[in-house]
Amino acid sequence: xxxxxxxxxxxxxxxxxxxxxxxxxxxxxxxxxxxxxxxxxxxxxxxxxxxxxxxxxxxxxxxxxxxxxxxxxxxxxxxxxxxxxxxxxxxxxxxxxxxxxxxxxxxxxxxxxxxxxxxxxxxxxxxxxxxxxxxxxxxxxxxxxxxxxxxxxxxxxxxxxxxxxxxxxxxxxxxxxxxxxxxxxxxxxxxxxxxxxxxxxxxxxxxxxxxxxxxxxxxxxxxxxxxxxxxxxxxxxxxxxxxxxxxxxxxxxxxxxxxxxxxxxxxxxxxxxxxxxxxxxxxxxxxxxxxxxxxx
Numbered sequence: 602x603x604x605x606x607x608x609x610x611x612x613x614x615x616x617x618x619x620x621x622x623x624x625x626x627x628x629x630x631x632x633x634x635x636x637x638x639x640x641x642x643x644x645x646x647x648x649x650x651x652x653x654x655x656x657x658x659x660x661x662x663x664x665x666x667x668x669x670x671x672x673x674x675x676x677x678x679x680x681x682x683x684x685x686x687x688x689x690x691x692x693x694x695x696x697x698x699x700x701x702x703x704x705x706x707x708x709x710x711x712x713x714x715x716x717x718x719x720x721x722x723x724x725x726x727x728x729x730x731x732x733x734x735x736x737x738x739x740x741x742x743x744x745x746x747x748x749x750x751x752x753x754x755x756x757x758x759x760x761x762x763x764x765x766x767x768x769x770x771x772x773x774x775x776x777x778x779x780x781x782x783x784x785x786x787x788x789x790x791x792x793x794x795x796x797x798x799x800x801x802x803x804x805x806x807x808x809x810x811x812x813x814x815x816x817x818x819x820x821x822x823x824x825x826x827x828x829x830x831x832x833x834x835x836x837x838x839x840x841x842x843x844x845x846x847x848x849x850x851x852x853x854x855x856x857x858x859x860x861x862x863x864x865x866x867x868x869x870x871x872x873x874x875x876x877x878x879x880x881x882x883x884x885x886x887x888x889x890x891x892x893x894x895x896x897x
Contacts, residue, residue, distance in 0.1 A: 605786060612819035616810055616843040623851040624765060628858055632769040646769025647857045651807050654849050655800050657868055662853065663860040666875045671719040673727075677734040678792070679716055679757035680705055682777065684739055686754045698739045702732055713758045741828030742777070742792055751780045752790075761808075763815040770854060774811035777826070786821040787812065793825040801825055805836035806846035813843065 632647060634640045642648050656662035684701040706728065709717045723731065746752070755777055763772045778790040789812065793804050805823035813819040825834040836842065856863040867886035877883045 606784065606818070609786070609813075609819045609821070610817060612838070612840060612843060613813035613817050615840065616819070616847060617814045617817075619844070620810070620814065620847045620850065621765060621768075623847060624768060624770060624854055627851055627855040628768065628770075631858060633767060634769055640764065640769055642764070642769055642771040646771065647854055648771045648773060649850055649853060649857075650773050651775070651804055654803055654807055654853055657870060658866040658874070659853075659856045659863040660865045660880070661870070661874060661876060663856050663863045664876060671716065673731050673734045676716060676719065676731060677738045678777075679713070680720075680731065680735045681738045681742070682754055682757040683712075684735065685742075685778075686756075688748070698743070699732075699736050702735050702739065706732060738828070742826060745826045745828060745831065745833055746778070746790060746824075749780070752778050753780070754778045761811050761815055763811055772811045772814070772850065774808045776808055776812075776823075781821070783816060783818045787816075787818065789820050789823045791823060791825050792828065794827050794829045801834055802836060802842065802845060803849055805834075805838075806842040807849065809836075809838040810843055810846035810850070813838070819843065 632645075640646065653662045653665070680702065683705045684698065687701040687704060688697060706720070709720060712720075720728070720731065755775070761774045761776070764770070765772070775791075776789050777792045780788045780790075789808055791804065791808055793801065805825055809820050809823050820838050822838055823836045825836065826832075827834070865880060865882045867882045871877060871880070871883040871886045874880070874883055877887065
């Protein structure tokens with residue numbers, strides 16, 4: 602066990618040094634905090650999230666939409682985690698989940714302020730829709746991962762954050778649950794619905810990287826749960842995975858540091874892009890997709 606801990610510490614230390622060196626290479630003397638001032642990562646710096654890393658077009662990642670609003674789809678995870686934290690170790694059927702969800706919705710005193718305000722404004726039908734979606738989310742997750750007294754469900758109001766030393770760069774990551782810890786070897790669960798593929802390793806690697814540099818111990822593995830596909834994907838955390846995450850973070854930060862030079866990658870996402878009207882490549886992609894094949 603001591604050897605395993607030493608190996609995990611070495612993985613984390615190597616990733617931390619490599620990340621700092623890589624960012625120094627692309628940033629030079631930019632994004633350095635002023636001595637004696639409190640760093641403002643959101644106002645003056647770069648905050649990296651897993652969502653930004655997975656954006657398939659760098660231009661969209663560096664110019665995200667600014668019209669975010671809460672919805673049933675975005676709130677069900679946060680309400681669902683609060684409900685799962687209330688369940689007993691042997692409570693896994695739909696009736697237990699429904700009771701926990703009802704209890705959470707009836708007592709929002711310790712909720713994040715933005716979420717509480719949004720739910721308070723819902724009418725009866727809106728609250729019913731949120732409850733139904735949350736119950737479905739919880740039961741789907743439990744169907745995949747089961748109930749285990751060792752599982753610790755995450756607090757939805759908190760995320761893992763790590764500030765890059767001597768840089769105005771902050772890494773943030775979220776997860777749904779974890780088992781174990783530094784001594785036993787941490788195992789992290791991430792609910793990551795969607796189409797499987799290369800993005801799975803990037804998502805898992807990024808969560809592992811943020812936890813590794815933050816705790817100075819690399820997790821043993823990251824498990825991705827995809828309820829809509831009914832799949833669990835276990836990704837072992839090793840040097841290759843952390844290197845992949847470091848490279849992806851460095852690339853993303855380089856684009857954020859020089860947003861006007863960020864490349865455009867056209868794809869099927871162009872039709873929904875908020876930047877479409879000012880993007881020649883995206884307009885060309887959408888126009889080409891709308892032209893029927895010859896002979897039809």
